[in-house]
Amino acid sequence: MTEIYLSSSSISEANSDIDDFFDNIPESERDLTNLYTEIANINKAKELLISNSDSTEDDDSENANWETSSMLTITSESIEAEEEIKIPQSSSNLTPCALIDIKNGSIQRCGETKDLRGLAQLIGTWQIDDNAVSEAGKELENLGVCRSHFMFDQNRLHEKNAKKGRGNFCHEHSVSLGNKNLFVPCIDYKSCHSLQINEPIITAAKLHQKSRYICCNCFEKNGEHLYIKPGTGKLALQCKMKGNHNEDTKKGLQLISNWIMNLANSDNDLLKAKALSYFTTVIEQLLSTNENENEIYSPAPIILTSHEPPSFFIISSLFKLYRINIKDYYYNFQDSQKIGSHIGLELIKNREKILQKKQELEEPNSLEEYRSAMPSTLYGLLDIIISVGFKSTKIWLTRMISSLCRKPRLLSNLHDFLVSVNAAGITRKHEKILEIKRIEAADPKLHIWKNPNIWNICVIDNIDFKEKTFTYGNIYDTTRSSSHATLRLLFQYQLPVKLNSIPDEEIQLNENTKLFGENLITNEVSLIFNTIFIQLLNCQTISNLSDQFSFEYDAEIINEKIINYFNHGPSCPPVHIIILEAGDNPNKDANIKTACNQYFDDLRIDNDLGIEVVCDEAIFRRVLKCYQENSKIRPLLGQWHTSNDMCSVLLTIFSGYGIYNMAAILGVAFLDKLEKVIDYRSTCRVLDLIWVAIGHRVGIRTGNTELQTKCLSAFAPLFPIAGKLNYTRSTVHFLAILTKHPRIKTLLKYASSVNLTRDGHYFAFDEALETFGVKFIKQNVTGNVINEESLKHQIKATQSEKERMNLLFDEFLGDIVLSAGTRAVNRHQEKLWELTKQLIDAFEMADGMQHLLFQNCDQLTSEGFGKLFCCYKDGVTCLKKIFRQEILHLEAIDTKGKRAKGVITTKVTDLKSKTQKTKKKNIHPPDESYSENSMQARTIEAIVSPPVSSELKSKRHHPSKEEREVLETLSTYDVMPPDTAIDLVLTSLLTYWDGWTKKKIKSA
Structure with a gap:
């Protein structure tokens, strides 16, 4: 054994x-x-x-x-x-x-x-x-x-x-x-x-x-050599015969001398005395005359009688076995101390000269003046050392280097300066030549892992660059050029099982296959949301039979409770991401097909094995054509882009039912940007404040593939209602592919989202590419990015260049983690509860439609509600029709009327025009009910309506006697009055003049 x-x-x-x-x-x-x-x-x-x-x-x-x-x-x-x-x-x-x-x-x-x-x-x-x-x-x-x-x-x-x-x-x-x-x-x-x-x-x-x-x-x-088989017919020579240990005696003595020097400077007097006694005896016998001067070993008992002197490996091992630190013994401490003392003395001697020339050193008029101000004995020293010695003196050179680093357009001049003082090794021209050689030699396929447990997820997207400036000529006669490429990434997951152990079978689809509509998972999710909300609300009935509930939570707390409730994705090892060679412009079907087929060559697999390609909806439709020709290329709809469009669908459907008025109450200043979903995360925050949570996004953030799929299946009928024909068709095909190939569902259970920044926070595949991949490429690509061939070569070498830079950055700057913490955003807790109170008031009114929260909402009628309640069934019917026509091919494809919306929508521009027409300048009587309603109206009008011209602003207001009496009630406070007292005063003052604000009250 x-x-x-x-x-x-x-x-x-x-x-x-x-x-x-x-x-x-x-x-x-x-x-x-x-x-x-x-x-x-x-x-x-x-x-x-x-x-x-x-x-x-x-x-x-x-x-x-x-x-x-x-x-x-x-x-x-x-x-x-x-x-x-x-x-x-x-x-x-x-x-x-x-x-x-x-x-x-x-x-x-x-x-x-x-x-x-x-x-x-x-x-x-x-x-x-x-x-x-x-x-x-x-x-x-x-x-x-x-x-x-x-x-x-x-x-x-x-x-x-x-x-x-x-x-x-x-x-x-x-x-x-x-x-x-x-x-x-x-x-x-x-x-x-x-x-x-x-x-x-x-x-x-x-x-x-x-x-x-x-x-x-x-x-x-540690100085020894392993045995290498010499090959047939060759003689195996020992390393000593090759002369590999000729320096062992010298290095061994140096190692011992370092230990002796350290021992001499230590506080162990007993060991020093013993060592001196032994060393003296050994030296005396070594220096004494021997009968045979060529004999290495002396017969005296104090000298070792071994056959050979110990090797360097034995000596170093002996020191470590006795835990003797010899790491720093190669340096002469006394010499270093002398050099440091000499530098310090020179600085002290020239202290008065430096302080006398402080103005010239900080702000010289010329380089000659700067050199003359520096003492000749210190001119050869680095300015950095002088800056350390004289921190209060702002040395001109070091400050100028810092200033140049803040000016990106002058970085080339900084590089030329560093070359001139030999701080940079090569010129910009030579560095460009070397960069071209590195780009040509870069091979991203070398980064690909090979293992039977590896699942390769192919992610593609469009990346575009635009010229920073116009070409020479009249800017009205030309446009800035742009370049496009197909960005190809590979996400590699190491699964706990072998990939070939998961069967790749196909399920035959028929008319009875249920792909969309309500399901048990979404019904359960709705119950969970309601249960969590009721628990946080903590509603209690007090003595006067009125309800009282907690105000101590907001949408962030609710979302956190919901995310913690659902199971997170499996704890696979961190994903391995490779940036592969880019493809051509993705606006052509042939280029997308070439980009997909290139994955087979990169992974060195044949068409017997399939690949999963994740992409946004626009590219999904092109990859779908490849799938119809070759079923081994299986497109997956990017869930981040899908979630983005789901937000747009909700805003479109409920635009005529007061959703923009609610958003205005929450503090949204630019409703037109909200309507276009300019920023996904900001839009989600607004919808969170209105709907508390969206199950599909919860599935993405927790890495729960079952939650993602089922919520998308339940939401899908709303796409045709909002007129989203492309997403309607793509969603049907995507759900059909998942059902037809159960192997994909099994793989997605292991890795449905990407965990890049912190535990328990996942990104969708296309979101990771958009958020980190595209940003990473644009930060690290240099040179001519308008030429598409040059751009493709630079993208191919981006990862290698970044890894090369990380050798420097990681050593001195440490690892930089993106999105490691929570975003610093306004939680709008007060606005949320203000909206809640207004909704309660509207529900308690005899005719809640008359509430100012629902002004200019023309769909809050019996006909509008009827369309809203029936639209979901109409959406399911539309999806089934597409399923029969494009998946099962039981009917001829008929696109007539598919872009028609199931509800009447309202645009923000229409809402602004209606607000302008209904806005009147009335003088309201001073009653209590007016103050609250007028505040609501002004809140909505200030956001929905365009800004009023400065000419229409009221003149300076002088408080009346009654207003001054109301303001005097605040003088009883020794410090700043609380917000509750100011609110009461504001309510009273608004009955006299509608221009009062908290700021004006505090300054009065």
Whole structure:
């Protein structure tokens, strides 16, 4: 049985600090071979496997000679013994070779998949890849080893009959250093002999000592060398014969000298006294005359009698085993102190000169004046050092560099300046040449992960650039040029199951297939919303039989409660995003088809395997044509764009029923922008304040694919009512594709949204592309972006260039996370409850339609309500018709009347004109009912109506005697009166003059 231990977490980190490794060498009271105690009957297997191994067939490998000779030394036991051992021999049950070795010039996992054997049949100590152990899980007996490594372990790495004497570790390749067993893979002994027994420093390993383990990567980084198979007919030379250790003695002495210097400066007087005594004796004997001056070792008892001097690896390991810090010993502290003291003294000596020339140093009239103001002894020093020494002095050069960084159009001049002072390595022209070479060499396909558990989601969208300035000539005769490209991204998810384990079957659709309309999920969601709202409302009936409820919550709190109620998406590892080579202008079907087919080449898959393409509605209709030609290209409707259009549908349908008046009460100043859904998040906030929550968006933010799909299915009949023909057709096709291919639904349950910024907050795929992908591209693309071919090349290299820059930014600036916190927005809590109170007043009125909240709402009639109540059924009928015509092909396609709206809508411009006509200048009598209603009317009119000309503004108002008496009631307060008192005064003053405001009351 072999001894195993895991590889370091990142073998590829060749530049990691050596000391960091030694500080984390695993220490154990027992040998890690106990990992194999989980294998049943392993002790019997060890006894039966002594000098037992299957004979293997010859192959054409580079070690065919010694593998063939091994046939004479390895014999087989009886068939019964083989069955009793129960060690897997079939490659179907074993993982690919899990051993770490030199492969293709680097230290990595072997990964061979042919002629595998159980790992327990090895004799020596080997390093095991930690990913292989993760693959095996609890069934460690399934770890495999290839035939080449097995034969090498049996015949070349160990002496004959080594398996018989093997106990808890390989005695042939295990040593003790510093009273601790030091274990490295046995193959490390094949080339380097620095760990051979060399008493009294290196002794044989002992059973009951603590053990320390060193992986191949750290063994090589600390000056040793791994064995590399020389190939057929070539002689394997040891590293010492190659001269690889000629500097070991020098480096070892330097290491010891650093420790001695540190010891001399320490406070450990006892250890210093002991060391001095030993060193004096050793030096005396070294300097004394020997009979044979060429002899390395002296016969005196104080000198070590080892056969060879210890290697650099042994000395450094010894220091780390005793936890002696030698990290900073390569620097001469005294020399550094002298240099620092000299710089400080020069600054102090020239202090008066610098302060006398402070004006010239801060604001020089010329560079010569700046140079002359600087003391000659300090002119060679960096201005930054002087700025640190004299913080109150605003050194001109450092301030000018900071100013240039704030002017993007002068960055080229800043670069030229840095080149002139040798702070930048190359000129802008040469950097442009190098950038072109990097762009040509960039290959985004190298970033693609390959794994049977990886689900690849293809996301495409349009990206466009416009010239910053007009071309030379008359700006009235030309337009700015623009360029368009198809942005192609790949989202890779590592699923907990293999992709081929999910069946790819198709379901036959028929007239009875229900794709849209109300369903159990949406009904349950509505009940949940109502329950949460009632709980937060905390309505109570008081003594006078009136209802009292809580005002301590708003839409944000309700949304938070709702999102916490629903299950979030599965905790898959973070998504891996790759920006692939861009396609041509997406305004043509042929270009979209080419962009989709390019994914097959990028992923190196054939048409037998399908791809899922997420896109917005405009591109979805083009990809749908590709799907009708090739069913392996399956379009998915982007849910962020869909949610955006759902907001537009709600505003359109309820435009004639007072929704804009409600939005005006909530503080929306530009209703025309709300009508066009200029900003999705802002529109959602307004709708949240009116409808509390939208289930489809909750599904996106929680990553709940079932909630997204069912809410879209229930909402779909409203698209034709609002005249959204394109979204009506696209939604029907999208829901049909999901139903026809249940595999897509299964995959979306694992990853229906993207989690990029923080836990529990998800983005739709198209939202992530629009919010982060397009922004990322536009921030990092430089040069000529109008030429479409040049633009496509730059997009291809964007990710590589960004990763190159991150080496600098991450080191000094740290990681920058986008959208990591909540948005700083006005929660409109007071406005929300103001709207609530007005709605309550309207419901309590005998004729609520007369309330000012519903003024100019021409659809609040019996006919309007009838259309509103019937529109949903009409929408379902329209969707079924499209389903029969375009999906089932049972009828001829008829587009007549499909763009007709099911309700009469009102535009904001119409609402403004109606408000202008009904607005009258009346002098109202001073009664109590007027004040509240007039405030409501002014609130709505001020927002809906266009601004009044300054000529119509009233003249300066002088308070009357009655108004002054009302204002005097506030003088009883020693400090600023509370808002409640000001509101009461405002209500009273409005009965005299309608121009009073809180601001005027406070200033009166």
